[in-house]
Structure formats: structure tokens, C-alpha cells
Amino acid sequence: xxxxxxCAVRDRAICQSLCEADLEELSRLGRHQTLEKGQxxxxxxxxxxxxxxxxxxxxxxxxxxxxxRDQTLGTFYPSDFLGRPFxxxxxxxxxAVTDARVCTFTRSAFDGFARKHxxxxxxxxxxxLSELDRARRWMLLLGSKSATERVSAxxxxxxxxxxxxxxxxxxxxxxxxELPFGRQEIADLLGLTIETVSxxxxxxxxxxIIDTPSRRAIVILDRAGLEACAxxx
Amino acid sequence: MWSYHPELLETPxxxxxxxxxxxxxxxxxxxxxxxxxxxxxxxxxxxYLHIPFCQSICWYCGCNTERANRPERLASYLxxxxxEIALVGAGLSRTARVRRIAFGGGSPNAxxxxxxxxxxxxxxxxxxxxxxxxxVELDPxxxxxxxxxxxxxxxxxRASLGVQTFDPALQRAIGRVQPYAMIExxxxxxxxxxxxxxxxDLMYGLPGQGPDQLADTLDKAIGLGADRIALFGYAxxxxxxxxxxxxxxxxLPDQAARFAFAAQGYQRLVSAxxxxxxxxxFALPGDPLAQAAxxxxxxxxxxxxxxxxxxVLIGLGASAISSFPELLVQNEKNAGRYRMMLSQxxxxxxxGIRRSGEDRARxxxxxxxxxxxxxxxxxxxAQVIASRLAPFVRRGLAIVADDVLVITPEGLPYARAxxxxxxxxxxxxxRTFSSAV
Numbered sequence: 001x002x003x004x005x006x007c008a009v010r011d012r013a014i015c016q017s018l019c020e021a022d023l024e025e026l027s028r029l030g031r032h033q034t035l036e037k038g039q040x041x042x043x044x045x046x047x048x049x050x051x052x053x054x055x056x057x058x059x060x061x062x063x064x065x066x067x068x069r070d071q072t073l074g075t076f077y078p079s080d081f082l083g084r085p086f087x088x089x090x091x092x093x094x095x096a097v098t099d100a101r102v103c104t105f106t107r108s109a110f111d112g113f114a115r116k117h118x119x120x121x122x123x124x125x126x127x128x129l130s131e132l133d134r135a136r137r138w139m140l141l142l143g144s145k146s147a148t149e150r151v152s153a154x155x156x157x158x159x160x161x162x163x164x165x166x167x168x169x170x171x172x173x174x175x176x177x178e179l180p181f182g183r184q185e186i187a188d189l190l191g192l193t194i195e196t197v198s199x200x201x202x203x204x205x206x207x208x209i210i211d212t213p214s215r216r217a218i219v220i221l222d223r224a225g226l227e228a229c230a231x232x233x
Numbered sequence: 234m235w236s237y238h239p240e241l242l243e244t245p246x247x248x249x250x251x252x253x254x255x256x257x258x259x260x261x262x263x264x265x266x267x268x269x270x271x272x273x274x275x276x277x278x279x280x281y282l283h284i285p286f287c288q289s290i291c292w293y294c295g296c297n298t299e300r301a302n303r304p305e306r307l308a309s310y311l312x313x314x315x316x317e318i319a320l321v322g323a324g325l326s327r328t329a330r331v332r333r334i335a336f337g338g339g340s341p342n343a344x345x346x347x348x349x350x351x352x353x354x355x356x357x358x359x360x361x362x363x364x365x366x367x368x369v370e371l372d373p374x375x376x377x378x379x380x381x382x383x384x385x386x387x388x389x390x391r392a393s394l395g396v397q398t399f400d401p402a403l404q405r406a407i408g409r410v411q412p413y414a415m416i417e418x419x420x421x422x423x424x425x426x427x428x429x430x431x432x433x434d435l436m437y438g439l440p441g442q443g444p445d446q447l448a449d450t451l452d453k454a455i456g457l458g459a460d461r462i463a464l465f466g467y468a469x470x471x472x473x474x475x476x477x478x479x480x481x482x483x484x485l486p487d488q489a490a491r492f493a494f495a496a497q498g499y500q501r502l503v504s505a506x507x508x509x510x511x512x513x514x515f516a517l518p519g520d521p522l523a524q525a526a527x528x529x530x531x532x533x534x535x536x537x538x539x540x541x542x543x544x545v546l547i548g549l550g551a552s553a554i555s556s557f558p559e560l561l562v563q564n565e566k567n568a569g570r571y572r573m574m575l576s577q578x579x580x581x582x583x584x585g586i587r588r589s590g591e592d593r594a595r596x597x598x599x600x601x602x603x604x605x606x607x608x609x610x611x612x613x614x615a616q617v618i619a620s621r622l623a624p625f626v627r628r629g630l631a632i633v634a635d636d637v638l639v640i641t642p643e644g645l646p647y648a649r650a651x652x653x654x655x656x657x658x659x660x661x662x663x664r665t666f667s668s669a670v
Binding site: 084085122132135 | 308309311312315319323345346347348350351353354355357358361362379382383386387
């Protein structure tokens with residue numbers, strides 16, 4: 001595996017707190033895996049064998065209802081931690097939304113390492129708490145009645161999880177996001193049709209709440225306005 | 234204040250955390266009836282999660298628990314509980330709204346904070362949560378520092394500490410050693426975590442206990458500012474709970490002494506400003522439980538007296554009981570069978586009872602008597618119980634006037650015995666229950 005010091009998510013991933021020597025030891029336990037869009041990393045109900053960090057791309061957590069319908073329960077972006085250390089099964093599937101690269105460990109190796117490094121175990125608790133925070137926001141988003149609320153809340157969620165660049169064009173606080181996926185993927189994640197997603201984005205643009213300088217870029221011009229559309233105000 | 238009438242307390246009576254009580258459950262009502270009831274639920278519901286593990290087992294305990302000393306057993310129990318959460322959540326009507334989640338046991342903090350948070354994540358993903366009030370029972374002995382930030386981040390607002398007694402000798406006599414400083418630290422930890430209602434469970438009737446020890450324990454509990462205090466009488470039933478055989482039965486206070494302890498506790502707590510809640514709970518006036526008691530909104534469920542008015546409670550975990558207006562169902566008690574059934578994605582309801590219209594009417598009456606000390610009484614029913622109620626009326630413990638039955642202030646320690654007059658399952662029964670005081 002490539003050296004941890006060169007890792008793209010080195011300063012944000014769970015391993016950020018480790019010293020060089022510990023990192024060296026951890027890196028020997030890990031391996032890089034590339035996933036193609038649509039490929040599963042973990043299957044619902046399977047033995048929990050893998051944990052790891054997202055290095056590049058987007059993955060989703062999903063479950064299949066008894067009616068056979070897929071429901072997205074959350075998303076993973078670069079530097080997010082996947083899988084469940086100290087748990088014997090995987091409650092939900094993890095599937096690549098885009099082509100993705102992940103740095104994985106066998107769970108047993110990672111658990112053993114974490115037990116020897118209380119600091120990492122503490123970090124795991126914090127990650128689990130942010131997982132709860134995200135799960136709460138995501139279920140709220142899925143539970144919202146209108147497509148406007150859902151799309152707006154999704155864009156706010158993206159803004160909090162993707163690296164955002166400030167935009168200097170006199171508009172105070174405007175930020176630019178490079179989307180890692182297109183309208184179709186957004187529609188799938190939100191349980192909406194692509195037409196609905198496109199219509200919502202067009203409307204938000206018309207209301208001067210966002211701008212779409214290219215197909216994969218979104219500029220949030222009016223954050224408070226977006227929060228209002230998301231039903232958060 | 235209270236007069237001791239041993240002849241009225243002779244017959245053991247249930248605690249009536251439900252009516253009919255669990256003693257009436259049979260194998261003919263189980264998973265299927267539970268599954269059907271789930272689909273029909275609408276409106277507010279509460280969840281209860283049972284964590285049947287403790288760091289060590291106290292000798293007095295009558296709960297369905299085991300020691301948390303085998304990590305693989307704990308892990309496989311949690312795995313089964315996760316499956317149950319997904320299964321029950323998928324089967325629940327989408328018109329239900331979860332307003333409360335209670336964790337009990339056992340000791341929910343026998344699992345790690347990470348495992349606790351994962352349960353909350355699973356509940357969030359599987360149930361229609363509507364900003365629920367979260368409450369947790371905690372064992373002071375395993376409440377280490379990691380729990381503070383966890384309870385805070387999760388948003389737990391109510392917590393209950395198993396204190397029982399502050400007396401070191403009594404603690405040794407019941408196998409639960411936890412110094413005052415530990416309880417003080419735990420109380421601080423909970424306050425720091427934003428818990429606004431802290432309950433202490435206390436006990437009387439312990440082996441070798443005298444009035445001085447109870448007085449000292451009550452003083453310390455008051456001094457630490459417990460918002461709620463539940464003062465229970467220890468129930469010694471070693472033939473049902475083998476672990477109780479370690480308790481010296483010859484040192485147990487007799488019934489007259491137990492009655493005096495209950496009276497002492499009541500007087501001390503009321504004089505310290507606590508509002509009596511039902512027959513064994515107390516709460517400071519600003520606490521929601523005290524407010525429920527004074528405004529007639531108090532209810533009774535498996536956790537005792539509560540301000541929870543939801544008509545449906547769903548129990549998750551081995552031995553947990555679910556309550557619907559028309560049905561009571563208890564999950565499989567045996568942890569091994571519970572895990573096995575969930576590995577096959579099957580609901581585990583194993584015993585229960587359907588509540589007839591009559592059961593519900595009697596249940597409502599018993600709940601009103603225990604929670605508010607009064608209930609409307611139809612002349613026809615009054616006539617049926619008249620001869621058995623007479624001893625209580627004669628002694629000034631109850632009054633019937635204008636078709637209302639009222640338990641007088643002197644009658645409070647007899648509330649369960651009076652309520653039992655309306656229990657059609659044990660009008661004359663000899664079954665074994667804990668003593669009525």
C-alpha cells in the first residue's frame with residue numbers, strides 16, 4: 001500500500017492522531033481497494049470482516065426492506081470511516097455510488113490494533129457519535145415531506161461534508177462545491193426521480209439561492225435561504 | 234401517621250406494573266399476535282430496550298441478568314438486539330411516532346459507550362423517532378468517564394442510578410459495594426452531561442438494616458439533590474432467585490419493621506420537599522414526575538410510576554414486555570433462544586395475554602387507585618367488593634362516597650392491597666408475590 005504520509009485524507013481520517021511509528025504499523029495491516037460504481041464493499045447481514053477509510057469517491061449505506069425495496073441510510077465521503085470495529089456482523093450494505101478508493105483493514109486486525117491504542121478507541125467513539133448525528137440528519141431529510149426540503153437538506157449535508165471553497169465575488173459567505181456525482185445519483189440517494197431533482201435545482205437557482213456554474217459544481221449563494229427551504233429555520 | 238394493620242397486609246399482592254400481571258401470561262399469545270399489533274399501532278409510542286448484563290451481580294437482585302464478563306456473549310446479544318430493532322421497526326405501522334426511549338436492565342452501561350451509540354443509530358434508522366425523551370438506568374460501578382460525553386452527545390435527559398443504600402456494611406451484606414464518593418462523582422458526571430432528572434433507587438428491608446442507616450441514606454440522597462427517589466422494599470424470594478441465597482435471611486427486618494421503614498422514608502422525603510408519587514416514588518416539585526402526580530397525569534408501567542402517557546410500549550431485548558391496549562406480550566426470556574430466533578429473523582414474543590374489555594376496565598381502575606388514590610366506582614362493582622373493602626373502610630384507610638372510591642392519606646401503604654380487590658385473577662388466590670410493604 002502507498003505510504004500513509006502521502007494519503008489524501010491523512011489529516012482528516014481516524015488515523016490522523018497516530019504517531020509515525022504507529023501509523024507505520026497500521027499501514028502494514030491495511031490495503032487499498034478500488035471499487036467500481038455500483039460495487040458492494042460490505043453486504044447486509046454478513047460477518048463483519050472489513051473496516052476502513054474512504055480515500056476517494058462516495059459510498060452509500062443501504063438496507064433492503066422486507067418488500068425488497070432499497071433504502072439509503074447514509075453516505076460516506078473521503079475521510080469517513082466505514083464498517084464496525086468490535087461488532088460481529090454488518091447491519092447494512094455498503095455500496096459504491098461512484099468509482100471509489102478505500103483503505104481497508106480486516107476487522108480482527110483493526111480491533112487488535114485499536115485495543116492497544118486507547119486514543120484510537122476514543123476516536124472511534126467520536127466517529128460513532130458523528131455517525132449518530134449524520135443518521136439523525138439523514139432520517140430527518142428522508143422523512144421530509146417535499147422534494148424541495150429533501151434536495152435543500154441534501155445540499156446542506158454535502159456542504160458540511162465535502163471540502164468547500166469560498167467564492168470571492170462580493171457575495172458574502174458563498175461557497176463552491178464540486179459534486180462527486182450527477183443528478184441521477186442524487187435522485188437515487190434521495191428516493192426521487194431525476195426530473196424532480198433537476199426541477200428543484202433549477203428552482204433554487206431561479207430563486208438565487210444557489211448557482212450552477214457547471215454540471216458538477218454548485219455554489220451556495222444564500223445559506224440561510226437554503227436552510228429555510230430545507231425546513232431548518 | 235400511618236397505623237400498622239398486619240392483618241390487611243398478610244396476603245401478598247402484585248406490584249401491578251401491568252394488569253393482568255405477568256403471572257397471567259400464557260404460551261397461547263406470542264410473536265404472531267405481537268406482529269399483528271405492530272401493524273395497527275398509530276400515534277405516540279414508547280420503546281424499552283433491555284440490556285440484561287451487569288458488571289457484577291448483586292445478591293438481592295430479582296432481574297433477568299447475567300455478568301458481563303464474557304465479551305462474545307455480550308456481542309452476540311447485541312447482534313440479536315440489532316436484528317430485533319430492524320425487524321420490529323420494519324413491521325411497525327408508519328403512523329406511529331416514538332416519543333420515549335428507555336434503556337434498562339441489568340445495567341445499560343455494562344456495554345461500551347460505542348455499543349450504546351450504535352443502538353441509538355439503529356433505532357434512528359429503523360423507527361419513526363419524534364424527538365424522543367431518552368432515559369437510562371446506570372450502575373455507578375461501571376459508569377466510567379467515557380459515558381459523560383456519550384450521554385451528552387446522545388441527548389439523554391433522564392438517568393437512574395442504582396444506589397440502594399449508602400451504608401458500607403449493608404452494601405457488603407447485599408454484594409454491592411459503591412462508596413459515597415463514587416455516587417457523588419456519578420451524580421456530577423450526569424449533571425455535567427446535561428441530565429436534568431436524576432433518580433436514585435433506594436431500598437429498605439435489607440439484612441441488618443436499622444432506622445439509623447435508612448435515615449443516613451435518605452439524608453445523603455437528599456443532599457446530593459436527587460430529583461427523584463424510588464424507595465423499594467427488598468423482596469426476599471430465594472426459591473425464585475438463587476442469587477438471593479447469599480443473603481442472611483435471619484437478619485432481615487420483619488414486616489412490622491418494613492412498615493416502619495416505609496413510613497420513615499415517606500416522612501423524611503416529604504419533609505425535605507419531595508412530592509409523593511404513587512406508593513413508593515418521590516420527586517422534587519419541578520420534576521416532570523412530580524408535576525404528573527400533582528396534575529393527575531401519572532401512569533404506571535413496567536418501570537414503575539411514570540409521566541409517560543403513551544398507550545403503546547414496545548419492549549426490545551430478551552424478556553422485555555410489550556404493552557398494547559388489547560395485548561401484553563413478553564419476549565423470549567432465555568438469551569440463547571432469543572439469539573437463535575433472531576438469527577432466523579423471527580420475532581421472539583413467547584408468552585402473553587389478550588386484554589378483554591373487562592381486563593382493561595379493571596386495569597384502568599387499578600392504575601387510577603395506585604397513581605391518584607381514587608377511582609369512580611359503579612354501584613354494581615361496589616356491591617361485589619363491599620365485604621372485602623369493609624376492613625379498609627372501617628379503619629379509615631378508604632372511603633366510598635358518591636360512587637367514588639378514595640384511598641385516604643393513612644391508607645397509602647395499603648394501596649396495593651386495596652387495588653388487589655379489583656384483580657379478578659387473584660380475588661382469593663394464594664400465589665406468591667412480594668410482600669405488600
